[in-house]
Amino acid sequence: MSFSTETKNELSRVEPEKKCCQLAEIAGFVRVAGSIRLVGGGKFKIVITTDNPAVARHYKKLIKEYFQVDTELEIGAAAALKKGHTYMLTIDPEMRSESILRETGILLVREGNNYISDGIYDDIVKTKCCRKSYVRGIFMGTGTVNDPEKSYHLEVVCSSEKLARDLKRLINTFEDLSAKIVERKGKYVVYMKNSQYISDTLAIMGAHSQVLKFEDTKIRKELVNETVRITNCDNANTDRALDASQRQIEAIHKIEDKVGLGRLPQKLAELAELRMNNPEASLTQLGEMMDPKLKKSGVNSRMKRIIDTADKL
Secondary structure (H helix, E strand, O other), X not given: OOHHHHHHHHHOXXXXXXXHHHHHHHHHHHHHHEEEEEOOOOOEEEEEEXXXXXXXXXXXXXXXXXXXXXXXXXXXXXXXXXXXXXXXXXXXXXXXXXXXXXXXXXXXXXXXEEEEOOOOOHHHHOOHHHHHHHHHHHHHHHEEEOOOOOOOOEEXXXXXXXXXXXXXXXXXXXXXXXXXEEEEOOEEEEEEOOHHHHHHHHHHHOXXXXXXXXXXXXXXXXXXXXXXXXXXXXXXXXXXXXXXXXXXXXXXXXXHHHOOHHHOOHHHHXXXXXXXXXXXXXXXXXHHHOOOOOOHHHHHHHHHHHHHHHXXX
């Protein structure tokens, strides 16, 4: 089971207590998962589609609790190239479908004529608790969140640019959250890639168990990445130290072959002998071997003098 499915399954167990929050969640879900069909006489039929059985059960129950309407549930085959089934909730005109569309802010009136809005109805998301519920509903409809083991990505697919902009603005009303929009195959996708934003959004929607899993994975990945970074840094430092040691030994051999180490000042000759006998030692370790002991900067200064002497031969 995918991380996204597990998230929706957990959210399906969230039961908003306030009536306003119930309406906001239903409105968000119907906005992206519902379609409206004319059935004659200017009447409407609502068909809500999902591929998650837990989501279908949740909204069948929530719609009944709020609107006192028992939606019809149909199970069909999934679309091509997909596994599982499609679950359709149907609300006919006799089930007050028009009233439901009006109360959810989907069917509005302009200049005496009905029209289908394509954004978020402001009256439904006036309070913070209702905004949380609306985000939960719209995510349950067309939202997905990647497994944090693979990548950090949460998105909601919107059918119109206005809905995407409204959703982005709604999400950005929460402190320290920021969403972006991208157009993809004629749809508008509201998305986040920042791991902290995604974690906070999961918490806002009420998927607290998934937040713990997400944070656990995130921490473990950060520890692994930090370990790899430190190891790579140590390896790079070791490689640089070995390369420097090799250059120093080559310089000492050149001096020895050309004029002999006895031509070097005593302090430099002493350091040259130590380097030859301890090719893998660091400059700090060489300084500890000297009598009297010498700091790394002092060892480095003397080693430069040795290399300069070799370069002049």
